[in-house]
Amino acid sequence: MRIAVISDYFLDYVGGAQTSMLQQRLALTEAGHDVLMVSPTRGRGARFQPDGAELRIRPLFTLPGLQLPVIPNSASIRAELGRAFREHGVEVVHVQTEFGLAHAAADVAAELGIPLVHTVHTFYWASEGWNAPLAPLLRVLLQRILHSRLPRLTLSPRPVDSLLRNLTLAMSLRADVVVSPSAHQARDLTAAGVQGEIAIVPNPIATPTVPSVPLSAEMVRVPSFLWVARCEAVKRPLVFAEAALEALRTRPGSFTVDFVGDGSELAALRKMTAGEPGIRVHGSLTHERVLAIMDASSAVVLTSLGFDNQPMTIAEAVSRERGVLYCDPKLKEGLGNAGYLSKTPDAMGLADALTELSEDPTLLLRLSEGAARDRELFGPQGYVRLILGAYTR
Structure with missing residues (x-):
């Protein structure tokens, strides 16, 4: 099967979502499937950097501290994704984040008639309480980056946390299939409004090149x-x-x-x-x-x-x-x-x-x-x- 995996995050940043995506790719490729990995890249160079089974995209900018690259959902991004999906014969678009690049991929998947799968790595966004007054401005900025509107459900007593959970929910509502690594998160997504059965698929570990060693006395x-x-x-x-x-x-x-x-x-x-x-x-x-x-x-x-x-x-x-x-x-x-x-x-x-x-x-x-x-x-x-x-x- 030919799969495109989409990440708004730098894959070299130490984080659970990034590690999971890399392990998923390895598990699928070792099983004989083709995976096109689409993600941001650091440094200078061309905006679009196709390299075999990878498409790296230079972000517009990176939020300092958070190490979060920003790639808005724009016509040029969608055009490049469309070219890559057609060239690789992509049969499934698997988004694993919820920001601009993921929404661009979702738009292209819909245009090309390709099924869209969304893995939710966390629905439990948590921020500092002091930033509550910024929630309205953050909503406007996010919607511009996503080129899409967000739900307005109250999903947390903290305004920014609620906004970010609506961000996750918005992508899940667009997907044909939603994947959750845990059953307890799947229940919370259903309660928030995700329709249909959510696939429970635990995160894989596919790199035991060095055998594990049992603990000794x-x-x-x-x-x-x-x-x-x-x-x-x-x-x-x-x-x-x-x-x-x-x-x-x-x-x-x-x-x-x-x-x-x-x-x-x-x-x-x-x-x-x-x-x-x-x-x-x-x-x-x-x-x-x-x-x-x-x-x-x-x-x-x-x-x-x-x-x-x-x-x-x-x-x-x-x-x-x-x-x-x-x-x-x-x-x-x-x-x-x-x-x-x-x-x-x-x-x-x-x-x-x-x-x-x-x-x-x-x-x-x-x-x-x-x-x-x-x-x-x-x-x-x-x-x-x-x-x-x-x-x-």
Whole structure:
């Protein structure tokens, strides 16, 4: 099958959606399908940069801090997408974001009579409360970039969050098929107004070029925990740093923590943890380096609350036979045997969980064994079977 995957995001930025898209492409191509990846590119050069199975597009500009490229839905963008879709014989357009490039692809798919599939990587947009007065202006700007109008449903008490959820909803309402990696997000999309059955397709992991290694007793003697995500408030790195510092204060040297990821809270994280030898803050690393640290860790930590639908952190940790310490009970899908839910989601609850896991390393060994059983859910063959079913509905 010939599929076009569309992303408004830079694919080299460390984020769950980007990782998922790259893993999806690999799973599909290894199964014999053709994937045209359409995404923004950094730097200078021609506006449109076709390169075999990729079409890279230089954005109009990039929002600083957010690392969000802006590609408006314009006549020239639609013309280039139409050319690429016809040249590659695209049979399905699979958008995985909701901004200008995705809407341009949706317009072209409709014009060419190609089915449109939309994967919702998160419906749970979360912003800072201070920006509420900007919501009306942001709506106007978004609609100009999208070349489309947005619904006006109240989907969150925070105006900007509600607007961004309407942004996601607008794309889902345009799609022939909507895909959600988790059942709990699918239920919320249905409640928001998405019609028809939503396909539940977990995020795949298709790159085990280096075999996973089961956790050993030696590796849990002084456990090492890996926190890996965007260093933004929605992922709560500072909350986990507070938890780790508190647990290490009561039991010095009982475990170590690695923080991996870039974002607006990285500087505050470095300052907060400075002087604690048991905490290492790496910033952004290559995916290969992240996997190496994950393999050397005893467990992976996920501290988002009410934001994620099914983080790639879960899929990657389980695929590497590592348990996951988490605090949001909605994220239990895929963690039936590999998950350790903190009693409360705050810093004290996470500190208690760190203490429990480091005091009784057999818990970590059991989580690793459980991950070996849970990881089948995220296998590439299962993903291909489910997504092809969505494509051919």
